[in-house]
Amino acid sequence: MKIYKLKTGYAEFVNVLLRKGKKVVAPTIYQNTLLFREINSVNEIVLPENYINTVRSAKEFMFPITEPVVEFSYKNKELQLDDYEPEVNEKVIIGLRPCDAAAFPVIDDIFNYEYKDAFYNKRREETILITIACENADESCFCTSVGIKPDSAQGSDILLKKNTAGNYFAYASSEKGERLVNQFLDILEEIIELVDENPVYKQTAEKVRTPLELEKIKDWLDKNFDNPAWDEYGARCLGCASCAFLCPTCHCFDIVDEMKYNHGLRRKNWDACQFPVFTLHSSGHNPRDVQNKRYRQRVMHKFKYYNDRFNKILCTGCGRCIRACPVNLDIYQVVSGITQTGVSK
Amino acid sequence: MNNIYKPFLAKIEGLNWETPDTKTFKLKFIDPEVSEKFSFRAGQFGEYSAFGEGESTFCISSSPTRTGYIECSFKVVGKVTSSLNNKDVGDVIGFRGPYGNWFPIEDMFDKNLIFIGGGIGMAPLRSLIWNCLDLRDKFKDITILYGARSVGDLCYKNELKEWESRSDVNFVKTVDPGGEDKTWNGKIGFVPTILNEISPLPDTAVAITCGPPIMIKYVLQNLENLGFKPNQIVTTLENRMKCGLGKCGRCNVGHTYVCIDGPVFTAGQLAELPDDF
Numbered sequence: 001m002k003i004y005k006l007k008t009g010y011a012e013f014v015n016v017l018l019r020k021g022k023k024v025v026a027p028t029i030y031q032n033t034l035l036f037r038e039i040n041s042v043n044e045i046v047l048p049e050n051y052i053n054t055v056r057s058a059k060e061f062m063f064p065i066t067e068p069v070v071e072f073s074y075k076n077k078e079l080q081l082d083d084y085e086p087e088v089n090e091k092v093i094i095g096l097r098p099c100d101a102a103a104f105p106v107i108d109d110i111f112n113y114e115y116k117d118a119f120y121n122k123r124r125e126e127t128i129l130i131t132i133a134c135e136n137a138d139e140s141c142f143c144t145s146v147g148i149k150p151d152s153a154q155g156s157d158i159l160l161k162k163n164t165a166g167n168y169f170a171y172a173s174s175e176k177g178e179r180l181v182n183q184f185l186d187i188l189e190e191i192i193e194l195v196d197e198n199p200v201y202k203q204t205a206e207k208v209r210t211p212l213e214l215e216k217i218k219d220w221l222d223k224n225f226d227n228p229a230w231d232e233y234g235a236r237c238l239g240c241a242s243c244a245f246l247c248p249t250c251h252c253f254d255i256v257d258e259m260k261y262n263h264g265l266r267r268k269n270w271d272a273c274q275f276p277v278f279t280l281h282s283s284g285h286n287p288r289d290v291q292n293k294r295y296r297q298r299v300m301h302k303f304k305y306y307n308d309r310f311n312k313i314l315c316t317g318c319g320r321c322i323r324a325c326p327v328n329l330d331i332y333q334v335v336s337g338i339t340q341t342g343v344s345k
Numbered sequence: 346m347n348n349i350y351k352p353f354l355a356k357i358e359g360l361n362w363e364t365p366d367t368k369t370f371k372l373k374f375i376d377p378e379v380s381e382k383f384s385f386r387a388g389q390f391g392e393y394s395a396f397g398e399g400e401s402t403f404c405i406s407s408s409p410t411r412t413g414y415i416e417c418s419f420k421v422v423g424k425v426t427s428s429l430n431n432k433d434v435g436d437v438i439g440f441r442g443p444y445g446n447w448f449p450i451e452d453m454f455d456k457n458l459i460f461i462g463g464g465i466g467m468a469p470l471r472s473l474i475w476n477c478l479d480l481r482d483k484f485k486d487i488t489i490l491y492g493a494r495s496v497g498d499l500c501y502k503n504e505l506k507e508w509e510s511r512s513d514v515n516f517v518k519t520v521d522p523g524g525e526d527k528t529w530n531g532k533i534g535f536v537p538t539i540l541n542e543i544s545p546l547p548d549t550a551v552a553i554t555c556g557p558p559i560m561i562k563y564v565l566q567n568l569e570n571l572g573f574k575p576n577q578i579v580t581t582l583e584n585r586m587k588c589g590l591g592k593c594g595r596c597n598v599g600h601t602y603v604c605i606d607g608p609v610f611t612a613g614q615l616a617e618l619p620d621d622f
Contacts, residue, residue: 069350072396079396079437081354085346114605115590118346225599225619252594255350255587259397266350266394271593279585279595282401282422285558287584287598287622297621300599308600 004188023091057248070266099318101155103248131156140319145212150204234292241272243321352439363500391442395428408475463556492536495524537563547572575613
């Protein structure tokens with residue numbers, strides 16, 4: 001991994017990206033909410049010192065909330081199927097946290113095993129992720145539980161990190177990152193010597209929740225598909241799916257047709273396993289007919305099923321599901337609690 | 346760009362009402378190249394689209410030995426199937442597939458086959474039955490037990506007559522008590538009960554079953570009581586699907602995706618799955 005010293009501050013770096021004609025996506029305040037959006041001016045960004053994390057993760061830039069996948073129309077009553085190509089431009093997402101960047105290598109697997117989702121892959125190829133290491137954490141963060149650290153580079157193309165003196169350094173952690181760096185050598189200076197470790201990252205790692213015992217959790221989940229604990233969580237869970245929509249690794253979707261006059265689009269929309277109709281058969285039968293089963297599916301998918309199939313945990317410890325849950329159902333407490341008592345505290 | 350969500354276009358070449366609410370379409374791909382290259386195995390399924398309404402999942406109910414077309418049978422229940430129902434011969438629908446695994450037909454060579462079907466569950470079995478009948482020499486005795494709620498609910502009525510008249514097929518039909526009419530000459534009783542009456546021998550036999558979940562449950566129990574080993578019983582599962590590609594996340598039973606790892610499972614494999622279907 002090559003390391004470069006930034007000759008400018010963070011904001012000026014964003015400014016240079018914009019000046020050189022890059023499409024830049026960064027955390028901005030939109031309707032009182034901190035969200036990733038495409039920016040036109042550096043004045044729109046929120047500086048990393050001022051946020052723990054955005055409300056929604058960065059996954060929507062690879063896997064949009066809604067996107068057309070097939071286009072069709074009727075011309076003189078004759079059905080025509082068009083070759084739908086998504087408009088994808090090269091863009092830079094800057095200011096995402098290591099937990100969001102780490103989500104992409106995890107969901108790359110689901111979008112590429114057996115059948116390759118070209119919509120996801122095209123966006124993935126055209127997007128450069130510039131991650132910013134965390135100098136702070138809140139009470140919901142638990143990244144160290146799932147193999148991520150406040151200054152991890154996994155999934156990032158470039159990781160921005162400070163040295164003790166407070167200067168930013170860019171760690172180019174992929175070929176894509178290297179290529180971007182090479183276009184900005186006027187503001188980036190390659191350095192050979194090691195950068196001194198800023199203790200703030202270690203301190204942040206200590207601020208996040210105590211690491212989970214993943215093996216113990218997996219072992220419990222392997223044996224406890226049927227357990228009264230699920231009934232308790234099911235009774236609390238409202239099934240609103242806020243957790244799934246904010247999660248950087250949740251990837252379930254629906255396929256829906258929309259038609260106006262004689263033109264139609266088939267769309268891929270975000271969906272969630274917490275909704276009763278998600279698995280409802282047309283016969284009326286529903287394999288996951290009550291919230292207990294749907295909540296169990298969520299926990300099992302994250303910590304067991306995905307692990308069984310891809311040897312990865314479908315969670316990056318970003319804590320969004322904990323912050324957003326209207327009934328304070330806390331997945332960290334759930335999985336740490338079940339291994340001890342069978343039921344969470 | 347290789348778009349995995351893009352369907353092939355297929356023209357409805359023929360249609361047949363199987364029951365008052367179940368229809369069969371005979372489909373031919375419009376693109377001659379697709380038509381020529383397309384191949385599938387009995388047991389596989391596809392996503393059929395009524396453009397403007399959406400997609401539905403059905404198996405391919407025709408046999409892979411009959412090339413140049415595919416057939417599907419569906420019950421008119423929801424938005425997509427209602428829209429498909431409104432289509433006529435000559436209309437165009439979409440098809441993505443074939444998806445999923447298939448019946449292990451090579452493992453059934455030189456064995457006695459017992460097909461046990463219920464209602465619309467006959468559709469995937471029909472694909473395999475014709476596949477086997479077209480390669481009749483490769484199998485020993487073939488028994489088909491087919492039941493439905495009532496006489497009117499039996500699908501593929503013309504083909505049932507053909508199977509009944511063939512000397513190389515032992516065909517047994519039944520309807521649930523109360524479902525018979527004046528002309529009914531078959532059995533009266535639930536499929537699992539009639540299965541016990543026939544009592545097929547488990548030696549060098551394979552049982553293939555599909556039907557409503559409650560029927561499958563008791564058929565599996567009765568087969569095991571008759572001495573069938575779990576790996577001698579093959580069934581096909583169905584779950585709600587959207588993508589059919591192992592991505593959209595709704596058809597899983599435990600870590601098993603019905604669309605990728607199934608829909609065909611042996612009773613042994615089913616027993617390993619958590620009770621989530």
